Amino acid sequence: MPPRTARRHRQGEESRALILDAALEIAAERGYSGTTMSLVTERTGLPSSSIYWHFRNKDHLLAEALDHSWSRWLEAEPRTDPDVGDDLESRVAQRMERLRTTIATAPEFWRLGLMLGLLRTTDEIAARDRFLALRRATIESTERWWADELPVGADGGAPRVLARLQLAAADGLLLASETDRVWSYPRLTHALGRALPPVALRLAGSPTRPTASAARPGRPVPLSALPEDSRTRLLRAAAEVSAERGYVGTSISRICERSGLPPSSLYWFFADKGALLAEVLERSFDEWLDRQPTWTLATTPEQRVATLKVVLRSTIGSFHEAPDFLLVGHLIALETRDEGTTARARFLAIRRQAEKTLTAWFAGTLARGPAAADRDLHRTLARLTMAVTDGLFLGEQMDEWETDPDDVADALVALLEEIVGQRESELAPGPSARRRDRRGSASG
Structure with missing residues (x-):
């Protein structure tokens, strides 16, 4: 040449x-x-x-x-370490270490793909199709990995549940890294790496309930509990347009066109687009919260498991409706990133309140045990609950899973309980406890 x-x-x-x-x-x-x-x-x-x-x-x-x-x-991405141990614990730990590294670098294809996957538009978008194809390949390879790792004769649905749980944790932690910078991601991935292997082996021996996933919604459920007045028309229009176009693509003119109201009506109620979308998030969250079971304080492990299953089954089951505060909130968080918009600030406030509530609940239910004073554990449990459920919401909007949502909720409960059990075992008095692995707690 x-x-x-x-x-x-x-x-x-x-x-x-x-x-x-x-x-x-x-x-x-x-x-x-x-x-x-x-x-x-x-x-x-x-x-x-x-x-x-x-x-x-x-x-x-x-x-x-x-x-x-x-x-x-x-x-x-680092390749497989030839020195990794030949046991499930070592191989899962390696995958969690790769996840930690990925979260730290936050590759743009993942962030962009999540934004595209969440958009509720009927337009053909080649980049979204490309990302969803990559996700399908990832899901299939993760299922195969778990199928190869589990004992021969394991329940056939276990790899699907584990793959869904693992991908949800990855998506949720990446999303959290965009909104919750103070979280300790090495602590969280370490806790996941230690808890997943025993949970996986227990799931392998328990029958799951395969089922077709719910149809993917075309749009989020609007603020249905509100009366049909001008303010509500604007809120509904803003929720629909932002779900279709994202924060930047949502304009005052588009909201007014969708609602059938003039800009003067919008500015009568709201200072700007950010204030309007902030109220969309707040109203949607309040409406969603009213339909969810309460976090009743549990004083025994049995009560804790029962409460977690009831609440998390209900929470995960609501995701097919794509509540506005989650769909629009995640789009705003991913798109605005470091911008101090009113809507982003409102979404972050909702997240901080959720974390505070969950942390207090875990602290209360563990108050009589050896981990009563372990605030790191309480925060880790709350943050993992939020991250995995966020990831399950993302998956509900983008993927086709043949798993029963209740099985996934129960697997998340088992994961949280395993983290609690490992940490309480380490804190229990006695010579055996002092000889335990001191590299880190179950909370990292």
Whole structure:
């Protein structure tokens, strides 16, 4: 190849990589609807003709950008350690260590993919299709991994439940890393790594209930308990538009067009778009919370397990309705990232209150045992509950699972109980306890 042609080819590849990186950055900042070819042109400093030489439109560009980020992540991901132990505990611990590393780097393909997967639009989006195909391949490979790891003759549904639980933990922890920076992710992944193997072996010997998943909703359930007045029409319209287009793609004009009301009506009730969406989140959360069972304080392990199963089964069962505070809230959290918007602040306040409530409940139910004063354990249990349920919500919106939601809820309860049992065993007095592994508590 002549030198001049080789130089042009190299320059073309450099320009293509520059365009892909710029598109990923913009999509991470503004979501799918807020990403435009003109913004990519401005960010790269390249002429628009160069952008369109490589990519025919925005959808093609973002699909290629997602693949670009995925490939780069695969190249950087650590391979299997040949020195890892030949037991399930060691291999699960290695997978959790890879998860911890991934959370720390927060690859853009994952964040962008979650944003795209949550959008409730009927439009064909190539980048979303690409991400969902990658998810399906991940689900299948994770199920096969668990099937190979479990004893011969294990219940056939156990690998599906474990794969769903593991992917939910990964999705939920990645999402939390965008909103809850103070969480200790090494502590959380360590707790998961220690608890998953014994829970997996118990699940392998227990029958599961395979079932077809509920149909994926086209839109979130609106604020149905509210009367049909102008304010409610605006709230419903804002919830629908933001679920379809994300935060940046939601405009005052689109909300007013959907509601059939003029901008003057919107500004009569709300200062701006952020205040309107903040109330969408608050109203939806209150309505959802009214339908959920209460966290009755449990004073014995048996009561704790029973309460956890009742509440978590109800919570996970509600996800097929795609409550606005979860769907719109997660889209806002992923898209606005470091922006101090009113809506993002409201969603984070809801999350902080949920964590506070859960932490207090776990502290109360463990108050009579050896882990009564272990605040790290109480927080770890609360945060893992939030992360896994968030991940299960994400999966409900994007994936087709043939598992009974109650089986998944019960597996999460078993995981939490295993963490409690491991930590209480370490704290129990006696020479055997002092000889236990001192590398870290069950809470990390």
